[in-house]
Amino acid sequence: MPTPDIVWKDGKFGQTSRRDAWWLSPTAVLLGFGAFLVYANWAAFQNSHYTYGPYISPFYSPELFGSSPHALFGPKPGWYPNFLPFSPALFILWIPGLFRVTCYYYRGAYYKSFWADPPACAVSEPRKSYLGERTFPLIMQNFHRYFLRLSYIVWGFLVYDALRSFFFPEGFGIGVGSLVLVVNVVLLAGYVFGCHAFRHLIGGTFDQISDHPVRHKIYNFGSRLNSGHKKWAWASLLWVAFSDIYVRLCSMGIWHDWRIL
Numbered sequence: 001m002p003t004p005d006i007v008w009k010d011g012k013f014g015q016t017s018r019r020d021a022w023w024l025s026p027t028a029v030l031l032g033f034g035a036f037l038v039y040a041n042w043a044a045f046q047n048s049h050y051t052y053g054p055y056i057s058p059f060y061s062p063e064l065f066g067s068s069p070h071a072l073f074g075p076k077p078g079w080y081p082n083f084l085p086f087s088p089a090l091f092i093l094w095i096p097g098l099f100r101v102t103c104y105y106y107r108g109a110y111y112k113s114f115w116a117d118p119p120a121c122a123v124s125e126p127r128k129s130y131l132g133e134r135t136f137p138l139i140m141q142n143f144h145r146y147f148l149r150l151s152y153i154v155w156g157f158l159v160y161d162a163l164r165s166f167f168f169p170e171g172f173g174i175g176v177g178s179l180v181l182v183v184n185v186v187l188l189a190g191y192v193f194g195c196h197a198f199r200h201l202i203g204g205t206f207d208q209i210s211d212h213p214v215r216h217k218i219y220n221f222g223s224r225l226n227s228g229h230k231k232w233a234w235a236s237l238l239w240v241a242f243s244d245i246y247v248r249l250c251s252m253g254i255w256h257d258w259r260i261l
């Protein structure tokens, strides 16, 4: 009678001794993350309905070049190749996109659900070799720490957008969209400040972090967020998509932005 360990290594794809619904989690990730990728790509290429009054979709912010009043450097630049599709999101969305794709949590999740490598713990995988992340292209996952730094810049702009969303042409106010954008930056903060690489950034260069009380507090705060990293990852992913949908549907006149104040 083979042990579960031997079945996992030498069995056919999907073979396992597990009796629980091990396929449930990878299937949910496949559907959830897959749906997000399809929607985000579709939304990024639209180049329309990404602002509504003081609101701007987080997929399009910061808007470097574009036709909305939020654009930092004016309309589509003359040097932009005509044969390429233009959208402000294409200048910026690669930063949070690559940050998420190289996230330690998402890697574990999509290696299982998209590549079945392995589909779950103690479940046989479709290939027998294991190359790890030491060779191209997966060695690129190590760039996560740099995408983290860029993501903080993008997050800073989203904080600015959330604050700006309270200032309507007729003055200060609170719309449902303002709250949507505030929740978005809070959830994103929980995600990016709970990043494993953030803890290294804040305290990883010290031999003894307790000698640096402020950094130590920030490190502990990051560790607390990190313990719920998976939940922050999913909550922020879903809400950032919802924020885009909210702004888009308001802009299209399908949803009405209810003003609380």
Ligand code: FES
Binding pocket: 099, 103, 104, 105, 106, 144, 148, 191, 192, 194, 195, 196, 197, 198, 229
């Ligand atoms: S490990 Fe998940 S965001 Fe860095």
